[in-house]
Amino acid sequence: xxxxxxxxxxxxxxxxxxxxxxxxxxxxxxxxxxxxxxxxxxxxxxxxxxxxxxxxxxxxxxxxxxxxxxxxxxxxxxxxxxxxxxxxxxxxxxxxxxxxxxxxxxxxxxxxxxxxxxxxxxxxxxxxxxxxxxxxxxxxxxxxxxxxxxxxxxxxxxxxxxxxxxxxxxxxxxxxxxxxxxxxxxxxxxxxxxxxxxxxxxxxxxxxxxxxxxxxxxxxxxxxxxxxxxxxxxxxxxxxxxxxxxxxxxxxxxxxxxxxxxxxxxxxxxxxxxxxxxxxxxxxxxxxxxxxxxxxxxxxxxxxxxxxxxxxxxxxxxxxxxxxxxxxxxxxxxxxxxxxxxxxxxxxxxxxxxxxxxxxxxxxxxxxxxxxxxxxxxxxxxxxxxxxxxxxxxxxxxxxxxxxxxxxxxxxxxxx
Numbered sequence: 001x002x003x004x005x006x007x008x009x010x011x012x013x014x015x016x017x018x019x020x021x022x023x024x025x026x027x028x029x030x031x032x033x034x035x036x037x038x039x040x041x042x043x044x045x046x047x048x049x050x051x052x053x054x055x056x057x058x059x060x061x062x063x064x065x066x067x068x069x070x071x072x073x074x075x076x077x078x079x080x081x082x083x084x085x086x087x088x089x090x091x092x093x094x095x096x097x098x099x100x101x102x103x104x105x106x107x108x109x110x111x112x113x114x115x116x117x118x119x120x121x122x123x124x125x126x127x128x129x130x131x132x133x134x135x136x137x138x139x140x141x142x143x144x145x146x147x148x149x150x151x152x153x154x155x156x157x158x159x160x161x162x163x164x165x166x167x168x169x170x171x172x173x174x175x176x177x178x179x180x181x182x183x184x185x186x187x188x189x190x191x192x193x194x195x196x197x198x199x200x201x202x203x204x205x206x207x208x209x210x211x212x213x214x215x216x217x218x219x220x221x222x223x224x225x226x227x228x229x230x231x232x233x234x235x236x237x238x239x240x241x242x243x244x245x246x247x248x249x250x251x252x253x254x255x256x257x258x259x260x261x262x263x264x265x266x267x268x269x270x271x272x273x274x275x276x277x278x279x280x281x282x283x284x285x286x287x288x289x290x291x292x293x294x295x296x297x298x299x300x301x302x303x304x305x306x307x308x309x310x311x312x313x314x315x316x317x318x319x320x321x322x323x324x325x326x327x328x329x330x331x332x333x334x335x336x337x338x339x340x341x342x343x344x345x346x347x348x349x350x351x352x353x354x355x356x357x358x359x360x361x362x363x364x365x366x367x368x369x370x371x372x373x374x375x376x377x378x379x380x381x382x383x384x385x386x387x388x389x390x391x392x393x394x395x396x397x398x399x400x401x402x403x404x405x406x407x408x409x410x411x412x413x414x415x416x
Contacts, residue, residue, distance in 0.1 A: 138272020156254025
């Protein structure tokens with residue numbers, strides 16, 4: 001059994017991991033709000049502007065694996081310091097952009113540094129959590145959803161009041177400041193990182209773990225396509241379908257986006273509670289069974305019914321994450337968690353450029369998004385089918401694993 005994480009470090013891990021999650025998701029969705037005034041200022045069509053983020057979003061996935069490897073081999077908190085400083089600097093560069101090429105460069109750097117968070121921050125939080133892991137992941141998830149919601153309010157307010165450049169400068173400066181505080185905590189010894197456990201995997205567990213890992217790659221990609229496509233399209237969908245109910249301004253669109261993702265954040269505590277107490281496979285499948293009919297409804301919804309459907313959709317999609325992360329952690333040894341979560345986010349954020357191109361193509365061809373939601377409903381059905389093949393995670397006890405079962409996953413504490 002691994003040594004317990006010192007209480008002070010565990011608290012710092014939760015605090016900085018949550019703040020990092022908020023910043024990461026804020027900047028991941030930020031450009032989809034900024035693009036609305038850029039359509040007018042740069043006289044470029046929507047589908048061409050959002051494609052400036054395609055390579056950046058690809059780098060969020062592609063750089064996750066090396067980031068996770070460095071987090072395992074070097075220092076998780078040290079990598080998070082790099083994350084905060086680099087993310088803030090890239091955002092400030094985006095705010096200085098005067099041409100599409102400069103914006104593209106800033107967005108690419110934003111993608112590189114944003115890639116650090118999930119494989120490093122989540123794995124670090126897992127190592128520091130010895131009980132109520134689902135609850136801790138739920139709290140962390142609230143901050144991630146809060147980052148998306150905050151993007152709508154922060155970007156909408158700053159754009160309408162001061163312009164889109166200030167909308168990049170302010171959160172960029174805050175990210176740099178957070179990195180400075182974390183660096184001080186690390187250098188002063190207030191923050192340490194417990195090395196990952198290098199215990200051997202129980203004999204006979206490899207087959208079930210490998211099967212689960214491969215299936216999770218499929219389900220995570222499908223879930224990411226749904227999440228990334230709806231996140232990309234939502235501001236434009238709201239601008240098109242909610243113009244009569246306050247969606248005409250950037251702030252109005254941002255407020256509706258904030259409402260949707262704010263509701264999703266509150267759900268993650270509940271889903272984390274379920275992940276702690278119920279069968280993970282059942283919880284995981286249930287979240288996608290909710291998404292399929294809601295996507296079908298959203299295809300033709302308008303007004304407040306669209307807002308309600310979007311909120312339920314994002315709540316269910318985000319609610320799958322605590323169970324998904326715990327399944328992934330149980331399918332891999334702790335010493336490989338950084339790499340495992342790096343692979344997850346290569347898959348998850350590798351879906352982003354696919355989703356962006358899908359949104360751009362459907363909007364360019366149809367001028368609307370009905371077919372997008374119908375396609376995503378079909379993707380959701382595929383995820384349910386793949387999830388049904390997952391082996392069950394059996395909980396042997398709080399601290400000690402029970403007898404190995406070659407067809408079942410074993411959660412080893414303290415792990416994710």
